[in-house]
Amino acid sequence: MAGVTRLRESLRTFAEAFRNPALRRLELAWAGANLGSWSYSVGIAVYAYEHGGAKAVGIVGFARWTAAALLAPWLSVLGDRYRRRLVMISADAIRAVCLGLAGVAAVAGWPPLTVYVLCGLVAAAAAAFHPAEAALRPSLARTPEELTAANVVSSTIASVGLLGGPALGGIVLALSGPGAVFGVSAALMVWSAALVLVIRVVETPPERTEADASFITAAFAGFAAIIGDQRLRVVMGLYTGQLFVNGLMAVLPVVLAVRLLHLGGSGLGWLNSAEGAGGVLGALVAAALVGRKRLGADFALGVAFWGAPLILIALWLSTPVALVLFVLIGISGTVCDVAGMTLLQRIAPEAVLARVFGVFETLILVTLGLGSLAAPGLVAVFGDRGALVVTGALLPVLSLLAWPRLRAIDRDAVVPERQLDLLRGIPIFAPLGPPELERLAAGLVPVEVEPMAAVFEQGGHGDRFYVIDSGRAVVEADGAEIGELGPGSFFGEIALLRDVPRTATVRALEPLQLWALDRELFISVVTGHAPSLEAAESVVGARLAGPVRA
Structure with missing residues (x-):
């Protein structure tokens, strides 16, 4: 009965969040920007392959992600120095213009380097958009429960975009070519900017002392906030572990599908689809978190159960078991994202919130890359099944170590x-x-x-x-x-x-x-x-x- 009551309260909060016009427009803007980003990723990959083969695809992909990782802490300063809506609209406008020009360049046959530079500018603008959007969301929510509900919606949009964006890009490619994909992505950025433009919220620049600080000092304020707050260190540390394992999972499912389950290349698609389906189902599970005051515990459990199924998969090699457990991994990933994101928004100081998320953006890209680089060595040292066991055990151990601190965060968060x-x-x-x-x-x-x-x-x-x-x-x-x-x-x-x-x-x-x-x-x-x-x-x-x- 208590669970039914909690779910009813959660659904009521979701309804209230959707009736909040500012939050609704922000989520729809994020949907457009996310869908456009993933569809254009397909377009630039195909364009690079057509003009330089697999080597060009790798170089362009590396340059895009490296640029985003290096620029995020610096460009996130804009989200704390200026109105966050203005930063988001400007980033969308830059992306729309650059993607539109890239589409013209691809159709007109301009030098490929032109397209690559334009796409690099798109990646740089995205590094300013994401921290500002994550920092703006708490100011639009009217209650803590509404903020959690908004993060559930945001996480679901990200999961759907991961599936729908490449699909959209593939359809447009089949009908036309990379230039058309760039054009469609540009239109989605315009959609995002238009929705952010009509969000009504009172925003003013920071105090003069903050605005007058040097750009370098301001950029490192996000790092300083994390280092100086034990709660932020714990959440970021556990998040870093989860992202590192996520990087390992760029390689280990291939080993599982091809060498352990003997499913061939198609088996990897089945495993990824199972995880994606779990991510969507995870939104329903995360909905139950809306009325809870135990986000720290939920975050720890989400991280632990994101890794633990790999141990069972290694010990019990079976395709049906692996598919079911990959669904569980997807569910846990959504719970982890919602609880972790909400914790960061509620713990980090408002004055440096965008910069904290700028650091987070960098951590995402760096740890994912390190994880994917470490995976072959892990397999070489521990073997195929051993690598799965070690990877699966890492996150439960980290969650256990962080548990006392996260429970303390929950206790402090209970306010009458x-x-x-x-x-x-x-x-x-x-x-x-x-x-x-x-x-x-x-x-x-x-x-x-x-x-x-x-x-x-x-x-x-x-x-x-x-x-x-x-x-x-x-x-x-x-x-x-x-x-x-x-x-x-x-x-x-x-x-x-x-x-x-x-x-x-x-x-x-x-x-x-x-x-x-x-x-x-x-x-x-x-x-x-x-x-x-x-x-x-x-x-x-x-x-x-x-x-x-x-």
Whole structure:
């Protein structure tokens, strides 16, 4: 019964997420960009083969992925320095223009190098698009559950695009040629840009200190954020292990299909199809995660079960068993992606969120490449079945090592709804997304004040922001009462934001239950999110001009 209730709640959250026009447009834009990227990958591979054979295909593919890996940490700075919508639209526009020109070049018979350079620019633009898109999504979600639902949709779109993009490219190739594929991909980028253009969200550039930082310093801020936060290190570390094994899986299924199961080349297609089907089915499993507060545990289990089936496959060589277990691998991959992505979005600071995802983009490409390079050596050392066992054991071991830290993340993420409701009702915090609200709610400290006792005195040092949970208080200035505060009221922000002494005294009229927020956390969140800072300045201005100036 509990499972049915959870699924019903998850479906309700999905419905609400789709009714959120900003999220819906973002997901549709991602669908277009993803489909266009995979279809154009087929087009450039065929074009390169026609003009230089298999060697050209390899060189062009290596250049595209290497460029993306090297540029991602640098171009992701744009997603934190400028409006993320603008970055995404610009990246889509660059890709559309370059793909359109590549289509013209392919049809007109221009030198192949022209097409290769244009496609390199497409890869560079994608390195700016993906971190900005991943960082924008949390600000469009209205609740943590809605963010998880949006990530489930995003992961499903990625799985469908992996299957549908090459299929679309193949159909267009059959009807015309690589030039037409480039043209269709360009149209999909225009579709993506048009949808991002109509997303309505308040975005403003970062504070001047961040904007004035050197580009090199800004680029390394993503690395610094990960190194300085144990939670980010654990999630990124486990993700890196999963991606490395994913790279090994570029080679090991070939060994399994051809040398162990004796299925020939077609067997590899069956295994890949089984994993792809599992990825789509995984969306249904991941849907059950929407209402859960155990994303750390779900991430660890997803990673573990992404690798563990390989051990069973090696011990029990059977085609039906292998196909079923590859479906399980696909399901686990989707769970891993959804839980891991949501964890990163909720843990990483908003000010460097795009740069954290820029580092993640680089990790994806580097570890996939290292895994594929390591696979032949693994087979040479341990043999065919031994390589499967070692690979399958790696992720469960890593998940076990990371388990205590991930469970600690889950415990810290459990925030009582009462505190969140109080924060949502405060104008200063209304513009904040779910990750920032959760961060604030987790930092609230309960404070009890006896009747007639002062919470703070006029002229004192400001070190906390307060929200009243229950009870009433009076505001006094220069010895005169100037107002009363009740449940849901807040005070203390003036001294924190203006860095001045307390402008009034707040005294309890009856037993007062407060939630207090430390100065550093309050300042870092509010000033790090421009719409929230604007709302805070508006509140401060109104209070200083009115009777209640606490």
